[in-house]
Amino acid sequence: MFAAGSKIDIPKYDWSWKGFFGTYDRASAQRGLKVYREVCAGCHSMDLIAYRNLENLGFSEAHIKAIAAEYLVPDGPNEEGEMFEREAIPSDRFANPYPNVQAARAANNGAYPPDLSLIVKARPKGADYIKALLLGYVEAPADKDIPEGQYYNQYMEGNLIAMPSPLSEGLVEYDDGTEATLDQMATDVTTFLAWAAEPSLEDRKRIGLKVILFLFVLLILAYISKQQIWRDIK
Amino acid sequence: MSSNDPQGYKKTLNSPYTGLKGWIDSRLPLVRMMEAEYLKFPVPKSLNYFWSFGGIAMFCLIGLILTGIFLGFHYKPSADEAFDSVERIMRDVNYGWLIRYLHANLVSFFFIATFIHIFRALYFGSYKAPRELVYLFGLTMFVLMMGTAFLGYTLPWGQMSYWGATVITNLFSAIPFVGDAILTLLLGDFNVGDSTINRFYVLHWLLAFSIVGLVVFHVITLHMTGSNNPTGSEPQSWDETVSFHPYVTIKDLNATIFFFIILAFVLFYYPNILGHSDNYIRANPMVTPAHIVPEWYFLPFYAILRAIPDKLGGVLAMFGSIAALGLLPWLDTSKVRSCLFRPVWRICVLLFAINFFVLMYMGGKPAEGIYVLISRIGTAYWFLFIFVLAPLVGFLETPRQPLSITNYLKAKKA
Numbered sequence: 001m002f003a004a005g006s007k008i009d010i011p012k013y014d015w016s017w018k019g020f021f022g023t024y025d026r027a028s029a030q031r032g033l034k035v036y037r038e039v040c041a042g043c044h045s046m047d048l049i050a051y052r053n054l055e056n057l058g059f060s061e062a063h064i065k066a067i068a069a070e071y072l073v074p075d076g077p078n079e080e081g082e083m084f085e086r087e088a089i090p091s092d093r094f095a096n097p098y099p100n101v102q103a104a105r106a107a108n109n110g111a112y113p114p115d116l117s118l119i120v121k122a123r124p125k126g127a128d129y130i131k132a133l134l135l136g137y138v139e140a141p142a143d144k145d146i147p148e149g150q151y152y153n154q155y156m157e158g159n160l161i162a163m164p165s166p167l168s169e170g171l172v173e174y175d176d177g178t179e180a181t182l183d184q185m186a187t188d189v190t191t192f193l194a195w196a197a198e199p200s201l202e203d204r205k206r207i208g209l210k211v212i213l214f215l216f217v218l219l220i221l222a223y224i225s226k227q228q229i230w231r232d233i234k
Numbered sequence: 235m236s237s238n239d240p241q242g243y244k245k246t247l248n249s250p251y252t253g254l255k256g257w258i259d260s261r262l263p264l265v266r267m268m269e270a271e272y273l274k275f276p277v278p279k280s281l282n283y284f285w286s287f288g289g290i291a292m293f294c295l296i297g298l299i300l301t302g303i304f305l306g307f308h309y310k311p312s313a314d315e316a317f318d319s320v321e322r323i324m325r326d327v328n329y330g331w332l333i334r335y336l337h338a339n340l341v342s343f344f345f346i347a348t349f350i351h352i353f354r355a356l357y358f359g360s361y362k363a364p365r366e367l368v369y370l371f372g373l374t375m376f377v378l379m380m381g382t383a384f385l386g387y388t389l390p391w392g393q394m395s396y397w398g399a400t401v402i403t404n405l406f407s408a409i410p411f412v413g414d415a416i417l418t419l420l421l422g423d424f425n426v427g428d429s430t431i432n433r434f435y436v437l438h439w440l441l442a443f444s445i446v447g448l449v450v451f452h453v454i455t456l457h458m459t460g461s462n463n464p465t466g467s468e469p470q471s472w473d474e475t476v477s478f479h480p481y482v483t484i485k486d487l488n489a490t491i492f493f494f495i496i497l498a499f500v501l502f503y504y505p506n507i508l509g510h511s512d513n514y515i516r517a518n519p520m521v522t523p524a525h526i527v528p529e530w531y532f533l534p535f536y537a538i539l540r541a542i543p544d545k546l547g548g549v550l551a552m553f554g555s556i557a558a559l560g561l562l563p564w565l566d567t568s569k570v571r572s573c574l575f576r577p578v579w580r581i582c583v584l585l586f587a588i589n590f591f592v593l594m595y596m597g598g599k600p601a602e603g604i605y606v607l608i609s610r611i612g613t614a615y616w617f618l619f620i621f622v623l624a625p626l627v628g629f630l631e632t633p634r635q636p637l638s639i640t641n642y643l644k645a646k647k648a
Binding site: 053124 | 318321324325335484492499501502505511512514515516524643
């Protein structure tokens, strides 16, 4: 709230989960998962999310099992004392693209692709920033010096980012027939990441409304009692 | 009771109650105490809603301890596991997100209530004789609160936790000769690390319960003198008082519910607005955040720290700013308590409050240029207010004749 803000203006977008009754757009988040799996997951882990959590996004148990089974996760040691790999099950966390931080750095010119589980809550402008960043790859000004392995992004602090533009028109093929425009993919994956960062948001808003209404009724009763009790005090 | 009849004296200690109540009360005089201190206790009937914030702060403290206990069931104080255990609470523990957000936001609201409570004490002269000890216990609790909040903020082990802990503990190295030794003792290591989080967790609990202990002393001393009130005049008859229950309890209940509606609004719709997004990034000793900013309630004191160009001087000024407030009962020379009847001092106190917010804003800005200059002016006013204005205004000002409680209420009606 009081942090010295960035000087770059981040555009404001409309999100389905804003406001008192906001909920995550399930269809969008499901498409976002597909973008994550086919594009982001090549480099970015999501350590805090388990496959079983996808149930909250409206996936069936069988579907989740099938998704998990597409990944291999390390396990062990087995009875012979060997580490081994096996197909993931719903209770596993999302498979990590790299065995460790060093491997991730080695594969990415020394830059570490951050874990995306909390990324929407870990940036001051949250979802707006993530979507803007994904769409922020524009032509660099002629006088800007772009070092090897860096890319120009108008919304990145300092305008240099180690991640090449991850999205391009029609990059994924959506199961529901939605056209995979750049904007659509950025919106969908941001919705998915917002859900991943704060899966309790819907419960929170629903309970919040009840709590506040309850407190208001209680306040009215307390106020009437107070008027009664203080009536004779001059 | 006569001195040669010890049994007669003892009889006066007998409980007025019968049955189980009497049985307990004659062995542990709790029932009598509760009745005297919380049912019949006379309170000036002119109290306004500023007087509700002590009770509100107490409810915040109770809420913090309860949520803290449940968080403690699941939290792991270790550099490797702390961050993940907090996320586990947020995601996998039943209503864990509610308990954690409540704990995190209650702290902020505890500080809001306490700031208003302290302002009340300054504005209506509650710190003046005979309530000096009430005030001093209060200020001591405020210092402990800041310590507890600081320790607690390190526990999620995010980037701001880690770097905030590094910056603040480093202040101790400014102490001449023994500074480094104290720092090592505090951290349990040469850097903020695994042993630090372990002892900070223990100290977080210890300080929290020390506050509870001091609440007892705060209330005992308060009940010896009775509450101050807007006029600053002591009640002259029973007629100018009401009993604590039900008059004050119902009033405080109204204020508390209203306060918690605001808390609920923040808690359920903007639970992270008072926090810092960097704290959702796992602590990383290799990466320093661009701006290390303490929690909002520390910002005025952070501004004072940075206003002084010398490290040791800054630390002394920061701690001194609160310690100096403790001298106010003796530095304020006025016979009149309440600002309602002190036209000049009233302006000084209001300026002090505005200055507090100015310093809060400056504490959140980078320490450069105009921000440092304004922080210095603000810091200067803080100490000027206590050491110069308090004694001087008391001498020079001509206060109005304070109204009695009855006349004050009459005037308010008219």
